[in-house]
Amino acid sequence: MGRGSGSIRPHLAVLLLLTGVLAGLLLRTPVPSVPTPLPQGEVGERIAAALPAELSPLRRAFVESGAALVGRVGYFWGGKSDAVGWDARWGVPAVVTAPGSSTSGESLPFGLDCSGFVSWCAVNAAGDPAAFAAVGNGVRAQRALCAPVDWADALPGDLAFYPDLSHVGIVAGRGEDGGLLVLHCSYSLGGVVCSPDAKAAGFTDLGRPSLFEKTP
Known part of the structure; x- marks a missing residue:
């Protein structure tokens, strides 16, 4: 022993x-998890403070709407909303009914997907659910409703796309190093985030939504 x-x-x-x-x-x-909520207004205030003074009210509202959701809304495949203001369904378990994802058929906290995030921001910038159709439903539709934009000419409120049109985000301004800030609802990052460099995040193409035709 x-x-x-x-x-x-x-x-x-x-x-x-x-x-x-x-x-x-x-x-x-x-x-990986749903982003931890940040102190209310922290991200939104920083982005709003950095927006150009001459930016149109519609573009400003578009960007500020997106910034308000950073860290507060999780990713949900097929998640769409035309609610003006906070959608009461966010965070409530729901079945993923859209096909094509490893999460299809699962019950998860409801949120937005990348194009749904852009659509919701358009609705809230305009204060009108009709803006959902004006900006497009889905990444490809949103790209089709955009005019091409050079990186040097990008403005807050322009859209950024992946080369295969699998993802979309909203240009929120420029960082200290000149890189484009992008607001987007990311599957891999768990929800709405602000990436400090669009190119480093995988975005390769920019577009100007027809939503801003009268107010560039």
Whole structure:
């Protein structure tokens, strides 16, 4: 008994050491989740303060609407909303009915997808659910309703797209390094976020929504 007990102790010490190392690694490994809500108005106020004074009221409202959802609304495949103001369904469990996603058929907290985020921002910028159709339903429709824009000419409120039109976001301004800030509802990041560099985030194409034709 004494001999066996003595032989186990070194192995036990190694096991405890490995357990501690693994626990430390797990604690440092980020786990994807719905973004933690930020202090109310923090992101929105920063973005609003940096918007050009000459920006049209519609563009300003479009960007500010998107900034207001950063960290507050999670990603939901097929999630759309034409609510003016906060949608009471957000955060309430709902079945993902849209096909084409690994989450299809699952019950998840309701939120928005990338194009749904853009549509909701348009509705709230205009204060009218009819703006949902004016900006387009879905990424491809939103791209079709845009005129091409050079990166150097981008304005807050223009849209940014992935090359395969699998994702869309809203230009929110420029960072200190000149990169375009983009508001978008991201599956991989768990919800509405503001990325500091559009190109680094994967966006390659810019468009100017026809929604702004009368107020560039």
